[in-house]
Amino acid sequence: MATHKVKIAARLRPRLESEIDDDSVKIVHPSNDSGGSSSSTAGGSFITVANPRDPTQIFKFPFSSCYDQDSTQEEIFKNDVEPLIDVVYGGVTVTIFAYGVTSSGKTHTMQGTKSEPGVIPRVVRALFEKRKTVRQYQTSLSISYMEIYKDEVYDLLVTRENAPKLPVRENDSGMVFVANLTRMPISAVEEFDNLYNAATKHRSVGATNLNRASSRSHAVLTIEVTMLDPIANITLTGKMNLVDLAGSENNKLTGNDPSRMAESSAINKSLSVLGQVVHALNQGASRIPYRNSKLTRILQDALGGSSVGLLICNLAPGIKFRQDTLNTLNFAVRTKNVENRPVVNERDNRPASKPHFAAVSIQPAAGKPAPAVVQAISTTGSGIGSGRVGRPSLVPVSRSHRMSSFGSAGNGYQPFTFPQARKGAPMNEKIQESESDRSGNLGFGMTEKEIDERISKAVEAAVEAEVTRRLAERERLRAEEEQRERENALVGPMTRSQSKSPSKAQETTLPSGVLTPLLKRHKDLDDELKNRLRELEQKYERGSKETQLADVLSPVSKKKTGRAYVALARAHSEKGDLQVALDLYRKAETYVPDNVKLKERIIEIEWSVKNNKEYVPSPRKQRKAKSSKQPRLKSLPAEVDDAMEVDGNDAAGPSKFSVKGHRRHGNVTEFGMEVTNTDSPNKSLSKRSFADTQEDLENAFASRTPQKRQKRLDLGTPIVNADSEDDVEPPALAKKSRKKGVL
Numbered sequence: 001m002a003t004h005k006v007k008i009a010a011r012l013r014p015r016l017e018s019e020i021d022d023d024s025v026k027i028v029h030p031s032n033d034s035g036g037s038s039s040s041t042a043g044g045s046f047i048t049v050a051n052p053r054d055p056t057q058i059f060k061f062p063f064s065s066c067y068d069q070d071s072t073q074e075e076i077f078k079n080d081v082e083p084l085i086d087v088v089y090g091g092v093t094v095t096i097f098a099y100g101v102t103s104s105g106k107t108h109t110m111q112g113t114k115s116e117p118g119v120i121p122r123v124v125r126a127l128f129e130k131r132k133t134v135r136q137y138q139t140s141l142s143i144s145y146m147e148i149y150k151d152e153v154y155d156l157l158v159t160r161e162n163a164p165k166l167p168v169r170e171n172d173s174g175m176v177f178v179a180n181l182t183r184m185p186i187s188a189v190e191e192f193d194n195l196y197n198a199a200t201k202h203r204s205v206g207a208t209n210l211n212r213a214s215s216r217s218h219a220v221l222t223i224e225v226t227m228l229d230p231i232a233n234i235t236l237t238g239k240m241n242l243v244d245l246a247g248s249e250n251n252k253l254t255g256n257d258p259s260r261m262a263e264s265s266a267i268n269k270s271l272s273v274l275g276q277v278v279h280a281l282n283q284g285a286s287r288i289p290y291r292n293s294k295l296t297r298i299l300q301d302a303l304g305g306s307s308v309g310l311l312i313c314n315l316a317p318g319i320k321f322r323q324d325t326l327n328t329l330n331f332a333v334r335t336k337n338v339e340n341r342p343v344v345n346e347r348d349n350r351p352a353s354k355p356h357f358a359a360v361s362i363q364p365a366a367g368k369p370a371p372a373v374v375q376a377i378s379t380t381g382s383g384i385g386s387g388r389v390g391r392p393s394l395v396p397v398s399r400s401h402r403m404s405s406f407g408s409a410g411n412g413y414q415p416f417t418f419p420q421a422r423k424g425a426p427m428n429e430k431i432q433e434s435e436s437d438r439s440g441n442l443g444f445g446m447t448e449k450e451i452d453e454r455i456s457k458a459v460e461a462a463v464e465a466e467v468t469r470r471l472a473e474r475e476r477l478r479a480e481e482e483q484r485e486r487e488n489a490l491v492g493p494m495t496r497s498q499s500k501s502p503s504k505a506q507e508t509t510l511p512s513g514v515l516t517p518l519l520k521r522h523k524d525l526d527d528e529l530k531n532r533l534r535e536l537e538q539k540y541e542r543g544s545k546e547t548q549l550a551d552v553l554s555p556v557s558k559k560k561t562g563r564a565y566v567a568l569a570r571a572h573s574e575k576g577d578l579q580v581a582l583d584l585y586r587k588a589e590t591y592v593p594d595n596v597k598l599k600e601r602i603i604e605i606e607w608s609v610k611n612n613k614e615y616v617p618s619p620r621k622q623r624k625a626k627s628s629k630q631p632r633l634k635s636l637p638a639e640v641d642d643a644m645e646v647d648g649n650d651a652a653g654p655s656k657f658s659v660k661g662h663r664r665h666g667n668v669t670e671f672g673m674e675v676t677n678t679d680s681p682n683k684s685l686s687k688r689s690f691a692d693t694q695e696d697l698e699n700a701f702a703s704r705t706p707q708k709r710q711k712r713l714d715l716g717t718p719i720v721n722a723d724s725e726d727d728v729e730p731p732a733l734a735k736k737s738r739k740k741g742v743l
């Protein structure tokens, strides 16, 4: 099982004019003693620092990449950064961050100067170069750039006046992102340079005793590479996060004034939380304090998450910085053991097979997928203004979105963007609810009232237009009739009788209220007759309304509505509420007038009501087990089967929505970890190995028993409340593997 440890590169900057280099900190390259390269990535290199309390004692810090004062920007890039370009083009997120005391050379390493460009400009050039070679994709690049200043996030791509504090959020998939961060497309290196140079001027920089242009904030530049494979209709998204951290500060040395002190304390606090996060990860702690600072939340994915990480430790020479150097190196040593589980961010763009509409309302809350899945620093397209590009959502909006984890087999992933149920809720909680209260309901955990409302709504909308049309038509006919009557009054009784004949058709569709005038006219009728007529009128009106409803529905809707009424009727008859049941059965009959069993049922209940006798419904039939593995979804209770058995079906309640099935459909298959910082990433990220691994894991996944598979799907980072300040548990699988010491 492969995980990826954060790689460490240490760089000692040269002595500045005002400084004394007393050899307190030294880089040793045993293999290069005879001269040669000023760096080593071959192993064996180490840094020595004398113990401040006992100068005879020498601390030794071995790292795979150690760069001394003579190292060049080019060397660092070639050895440690360039290999990561292929990783980004493999659809993985890479995070490179420069760490060190103030004035140790972080900005120099990341940004550099015009004559000595640093990591950032080189990465951009390399990404554009690489783009030329990946012809199978339609590739686009974009950038976002933010700073974290006094624990608040600001957009550096807009002017400071237009840069409100941006909130850090977490989506349903556990992906941490900065809301409303601008993302700009870049089509050429020059375009990037212009944007970046302008944005860098917005960064908070101030003079301290140690650095004339000291960064007062952490800066995070993200370059996103989106690759659309038009043949497979799949989009890969790789990201490069380049982080220039503010330096830890010793206020005795910096000579900070009160305002600088406030900045300094925010910087030191966030760096201290960063240390705590690393420490907690190394301890295998159950809670990692990511949420204690914005910096660690944003870097969450780079530390114990799903991106490939490189930490460049910048060191300043001389005894003045010795304690800071030791602190930095201690941090580096601890970070060295942090394991990530990189994933490929891949989105399948093929259209989704449409879930049954009833399924959407069931809301199977997804078990959280693997670690903060996409990347720590991502942007959102929501609500962004002109000139901004919406982040292509990595949440699976289409048929499937596989997060292919290098190395872990099968963390689950939900196939559709179901609305999230309560965070942290078990995946099938809603379903369990339905089952548990089944006895009191007619199905789907819905009450009778809800079913009735649903039916009414569905019917009402369809009927409204038709009723309006009919009323208008009736009004027109009545007006015509009155006009004819007036004309007939003039031409005599003979003609009148003839002229009335065309309205014969109306008699068969006697409009409601027509009997009332009749009653008024025949005042001499005895009371009994009057009552009878009133009853008839009521009956007519009720029947007429139901007939109208039934007329405008499609055959399928009629059948469904009929079933629903039968289900309700049955529930009422079981409660002994026979009159209500009878009314409901009658309503059902207007939708399914040819159903013989229904007619019989109505007669039976009518008899019971009339004779005040108890009615004993026939026992429900046992429904045959369905052969299909996927239970059929129904929007209405399964009380009545397709053949419109009145209510002789099983009492097993409605078909339940199979989360398992749907989740498998939108499976997330994770892949074997083949990416390393140092070892031939080109090879490890080849399409071939990617596909092969995917197949193997899918097979392995398929061979699991359903129970195991379900369990597997449930694994992943717990869903946390974005607003809560609670700590976040590290990804369950990562924890497990850490504990086991699996690499």
Ligand SMILES: Nc1ncnc2c1ncn2[C@@H]1O[C@H](COP(=O)(O)OP(=O)(O)OP(=O)(O)O)[C@@H](O)[C@H]1O
Pocket (backbone or CB within 6 Å): 012, 013, 014, 016, 100, 101, 102, 103, 104, 105, 106, 107, 108, 109, 211, 213, 214, 215, 216, 245, 246, 247, 248, 314
């Ligand atoms: N490798 C290097 N070669 C030459 N000069 C360097 C090197 N590294 C740093 N410097 C110089 O050291 C000074 C401090 O460097 P830089 O501003 O990069 O430090 P920093 O770690 O970013 O500081 P802060 O945390 O205060 O922002 C600058 O003048 C820079 O030009």
